[in-house]
Amino acid sequence: MTRQMTGAKMVVQALKDQGVDVVFGYPGGAVLPIYDEVFQQNDIQHILVRHEQGAVHAAEGYARSSGKPGVVLVTSGPGATNAVTGLTDALMDSIPIIVLTGQVPTFMIGTDAFQEADTVGITRPCTKHNWLVNDTKDLSNVLHQAFHVATSGRPGPVLVDIPKDVQFASAEYTPPQKARTSHYQPQVKGDMQSITDLVAAMETAKRPVFYTGGGVINSGPAASQLLRELVEATGIPITSTLMGLGAYPANGEHWLGMLGMHGLYEANMAMHGCDLMINIGARFDDRITGRLDAFSPDSIKAHIDIDPSSINKVIKTDIPIVGDIAHVLEDLLQVWKSRGRKVNREGIQKWSAKIAEWKKVDCLRFEQKGAVIKPQHALARLEALTKDHDRYICTEVGQHQMWAAQYLGFNDPNRWMTSGGLGTMGYGFPASIGVQMAHPDALVINVAGEASWLMNMQEMGTAMQYKLPVKQFILNNERLGMVRQWQQLLHGERYSSSWSESLPDFVKLAEAFGAKGIICKDPADLDDAIMEMINHDGPVIFDCLVEKHENCFPMIPSGEPHNKMLLGDASTKGAIGSTGAVLV
Amino acid sequence: MSPLHIKKGSNKHSAYNLRPNFSDTTERHTLAVLVDNEPGVLARVIGLFSGRGYNIESLTVAEVDHTGHTSRITIVTTGTPQVIEQIKAQLGRIVPVHAVHDLTVEGPAVERELALLKVEGEGDKRVEALRLADIFRANVVDSTLNSFVFEITGAPDKIDAFAELMRPLGLIEIARTGVAALPRGL
Numbered sequence: 001m002t003r004q005m006t007g008a009k010m011v012v013q014a015l016k017d018q019g020v021d022v023v024f025g026y027p028g029g030a031v032l033p034i035y036d037e038v039f040q041q042n043d044i045q046h047i048l049v050r051h052e053q054g055a056v057h058a059a060e061g062y063a064r065s066s067g068k069p070g071v072v073l074v075t076s077g078p079g080a081t082n083a084v085t086g087l088t089d090a091l092m093d094s095i096p097i098i099v100l101t102g103q104v105p106t107f108m109i110g111t112d113a114f115q116e117a118d119t120v121g122i123t124r125p126c127t128k129h130n131w132l133v134n135d136t137k138d139l140s141n142v143l144h145q146a147f148h149v150a151t152s153g154r155p156g157p158v159l160v161d162i163p164k165d166v167q168f169a170s171a172e173y174t175p176p177q178k179a180r181t182s183h184y185q186p187q188v189k190g191d192m193q194s195i196t197d198l199v200a201a202m203e204t205a206k207r208p209v210f211y212t213g214g215g216v217i218n219s220g221p222a223a224s225q226l227l228r229e230l231v232e233a234t235g236i237p238i239t240s241t242l243m244g245l246g247a248y249p250a251n252g253e254h255w256l257g258m259l260g261m262h263g264l265y266e267a268n269m270a271m272h273g274c275d276l277m278i279n280i281g282a283r284f285d286d287r288i289t290g291r292l293d294a295f296s297p298d299s300i301k302a303h304i305d306i307d308p309s310s311i312n313k314v315i316k317t318d319i320p321i322v323g324d325i326a327h328v329l330e331d332l333l334q335v336w337k338s339r340g341r342k343v344n345r346e347g348i349q350k351w352s353a354k355i356a357e358w359k360k361v362d363c364l365r366f367e368q369k370g371a372v373i374k375p376q377h378a379l380a381r382l383e384a385l386t387k388d389h390d391r392y393i394c395t396e397v398g399q400h401q402m403w404a405a406q407y408l409g410f411n412d413p414n415r416w417m418t419s420g421g422l423g424t425m426g427y428g429f430p431a432s433i434g435v436q437m438a439h440p441d442a443l444v445i446n447v448a449g450e451a452s453w454l455m456n457m458q459e460m461g462t463a464m465q466y467k468l469p470v471k472q473f474i475l476n477n478e479r480l481g482m483v484r485q486w487q488q489l490l491h492g493e494r495y496s497s498s499w500s501e502s503l504p505d506f507v508k509l510a511e512a513f514g515a516k517g518i519i520c521k522d523p524a525d526l527d528d529a530i531m532e533m534i535n536h537d538g539p540v541i542f543d544c545l546v547e548k549h550e551n552c553f554p555m556i557p558s559g560e561p562h563n564k565m566l567l568g569d570a571s572t573k574g575a576i577g578s579t580g581a582v583l584v
Numbered sequence: 585m586s587p588l589h590i591k592k593g594s595n596k597h598s599a600y601n602l603r604p605n606f607s608d609t610t611e612r613h614t615l616a617v618l619v620d621n622e623p624g625v626l627a628r629v630i631g632l633f634s635g636r637g638y639n640i641e642s643l644t645v646a647e648v649d650h651t652g653h654t655s656r657i658t659i660v661t662t663g664t665p666q667v668i669e670q671i672k673a674q675l676g677r678i679v680p681v682h683a684v685h686d687l688t689v690e691g692p693a694v695e696r697e698l699a700l701l702k703v704e705g706e707g708d709k710r711v712e713a714l715r716l717a718d719i720f721r722a723n724v725v726d727s728t729l730n731s732f733v734f735e736i737t738g739a740p741d742k743i744d745a746f747a748e749l750m751r752p753l754g755l756i757e758i759a760r761t762g763v764a765a766l767p768r769g770l
Contacts, residue, residue: 125631154677
C-alpha cells in the first residue's frame with residue numbers, strides 16, 4: 001500500500017511513528033506548512049517557547065530526564081541560528097535531540113533570500129550529523145535515520161533542514177520499519193580479552209577506584225543497575241563526574257562524591273592515590289584531570305567508552321574497552337563471577353581506611369552564622385526539605401551549579417540536568433520546562449544564579465502558558481559568582497564586569513507573568529519559604545538573597561594535580577601569599 | 585595592584601591547563617577514507633581537520649563506485665602518534681564515513697601523484713629540460729616554441745625532485761593532484 005502525502009504531513013507522521021509526544025518549537029515563514037499539520041492533529045503536543053535557544057534546552061531537559069530523544073521544530077535563518085547554542089550543548093554532553101528547521105524553497109537557496117542561512121553549514125560542527133532534504137521522496141527516510149543516528153552509539157544532536165517547497169510537495173511515505181537501514185551501527189559489545197584483562201587487574205588491585213561519567217546515564221537504566229551491582233559486589237569505592245551523578249546513589253556505602261575541580265577532597269585524593277582507575281563512560285575532561293603530567297601517577301587506567309575517539313585522547317589508557325556501558329558491565333560481571341568473585345580484600349580494607357581518613361577532613365563543612373544566608377546552607381536546606389519528593393534538579397552554570405552538585409544527593413539516574421561540557425548559562429530554566437513536560441507530577445527545581453537565570457527568563461511565558469509548576473530557586477549574590485571567584489584568586493581582585501547591577505525585583509517579575517514570587521533573606525525564614533515554594537501549585541521564582549562573596553570550595557587550582565586542593569578561604573590566603581602565587 | 589607576570593606558555597594563570605604529556609615526535613601517515621558521496625561530506629572531513637587543528641599535507645577525492653555512490657578520500661597528514669590515532673578515531677565518528685584505513689601502518693602501499701609542470705625556455709635550457717623529462721619518464725603534453733607542459737606521475741618525492749630540477753630551467757607553474765594510494769598485494 002502506498003501512502004502519498006505532503007512533506008509537511010510526513011514530518012508529523014514520522015514523529016508519531018517514532019513515538020514522539022511532545023515537540024518544542026517556534027513557528028516562522030519557512031515552517032508554516034509543518035505547523036499547519038501540527039495544528040490538525042492531537043497526538044503530538046507542541047510547546048511554544050519564547051526563544052529558539054529555549055526550545056533546544058527544553059528538548060535536552062526532556063531527553064536527559066526521560067531517556068527519550070527530544071524534538072525541536074524551528075524556522076529558517078534566525079530560528080536555526082538561535083538553536084546553535086543548544087545544539088553545541090547537546091553535542092558536548094551527548095544528548096539525543098532532533099532539530100527540524102525550515103529552509104527557504106530549494107530554488108531560492110543561495111540567493112540570500114529572506115531568512116535564509118546556510119543551516120547545514122553552520123550546524124555541521126555542532127551536530128552529530130545533519131541533512132538538507134532536497135526532495136520530498138527522501139524526507140521520511142532521512143527523518144527515521146535522524147532518530148537512529150541521534151539515539152545510537154554515543155548519543156547526540158542531529159538536524160534536518162527542510163526547504164518549504166519540499167514540505168508542500170507530495171511523495172510516498174516510508175514507515176520506520178521499511179526505512180533504509182543506515183550503515184551507522186556503532187559497536188556495543190566490548191572485546192572479551194580486554195574485559196578479562198580488566199577483571200584480572202580488579203582481582204589484585206590494592207587501591208582501585210571507579211571513575212564514572214555521563215556515559216552510564218546515557219547507556220540507560222540497566223547500566224546504572226549493573227554498576228550498582230558491581231560496586232556492591234566488589235566493594236570498590238566510586239566517584240563520578242558532574243555528568244554522571246545519580247548512576248550510583250549518593251547514599252550508597254561506597255560513594256565518594258563528585259570529583260574534579262570542585263569535587264570532594266576524598267574523591268580527588270582517591271583518584272590521585274589509586275593503583276587501578278576504572279573509567280566508565282567518562283572522558284578525562286580538563287575539569288577532571290587537573291595537571292596532566294601529575295594526574296593519578298601510579299595507576300593502571302582502564303577506560304570503557306562507546307566512542308573510540310574518547311580513548312587515549314588526553315590520558316594514555318592501559319586497558320581500553322570500546323562498547324556500550326550496559327553490555328560491557330554485564331560481561332565484566334559475568335567474567336568476574338565466573339573467575340571466583342575475587343578482589344584484594346586486605347588491600348581494599350586498608351584503602352577504605354585511608355579514604356575514611358580523607359572523609360574526616362569534611363571538605364564541605366560550612367558554618368551558617370549571622371543574618372545572611374550562606375548559599376551552601378540554602379542548598380542543604382533545599383536538600384533536606386525535598387529529598388523525599390519525586391524530584392528532578394536542573395541548574396544553570398556557575399558557583400550555584402557546583403554547590404548543587406556538592407550539597408544535593410542524587411540517588412537515581414536521569415534526575416540531574418546540568419550543562420557540563422559547554423557550560424551554558426541560561427540552560428537550566430528552559431531545561432526545567434522540558435523536564436516538567438516529561439514528568440508532569442514531579443517536583444522540578446532549577447537551581448540558578450541570578451545572572452544565568454536572566455539569560456533565558458523569557459521562558460516564564462512558556463511555563464505560565466502550559467501551567468508547568470517549575471520552581472526557580474535563585475541563589476542571588478548580585479555577582480557573576482564564579483567569574484568573581486576567579487578574579488579574586490587569579491586576577492588580583494580586580495572585579496571586571498562581574499557584578500549584576502540593575503537587577504529586577506524578582507517577586508514583581510514573577511507577578512508580572514502571573515506567577516508566584518518569593519523573596520527570602522533571613523536564614524530563620526528559609527525553611528518556611530522553601531516549603532511555600534514546594535507547596536505552591538504553579539511556577540515560582542524564589543529569590544534567595546545569599547552571602548555575596550562566598551567562594552566555592554574545595555577547588556583544584558589550575559595547573560595543579562588532584563592532591564593540591566584548596567579547601568577553603570584560609571588555605572587560599574596561603575596559596576596567594578607571595579606575588580607569584582597570585583597566579584594560583 | 586599586583587602585576588600578573590605571566591610567562592608565555594605558562595598554564596598556571598589559566599583555566600585551561602591541557603598539556604598532554606604524549607610523545608612530540610611527528611609522523612607522516614597516508615589515510616584512505618571511504619565515504620558516502622553525499623553533499624557536504626568533504627566539508628565534514630575538512631572541517632574536522634581545521635576545527636581540531638590537525639594538518640593536511642594533501643587531499644584527493646573522487647567517486648570510486650558510481651552505483652553505490654561511495655567516494656575515496658586520500659589524506660596525507662602529519663602529527664604525533666597520539667594525534668594520528670585521534671584523527672582516525674574522529675574520522676570514524678563521522679556518520680557517512682564507512683571505513684578509515686591507515687595505509688602507513690597497514691603494510692606496504694603504492695602512493696602515486698600526478699603533476700603538470702609548465703617550463704619556459706629556449707636553446708640549451710630547453711634541450712636539458714627535455715632530457716631530464718625523459719629520465720623521469722615525464723611526457724610532453726603541450727608544446728610551443730618556447731614552452732613545454734610536462735606530465736609526470738610518481739611518488740610525491742619523485743615529483744618534488746623533478747620540480748627542483750626544472751626550477752632553474754624555467755619552471756613557471758605547477759599543478760599537483762595530491763596523493764592517491766592503494767595497499768600492495770591482496
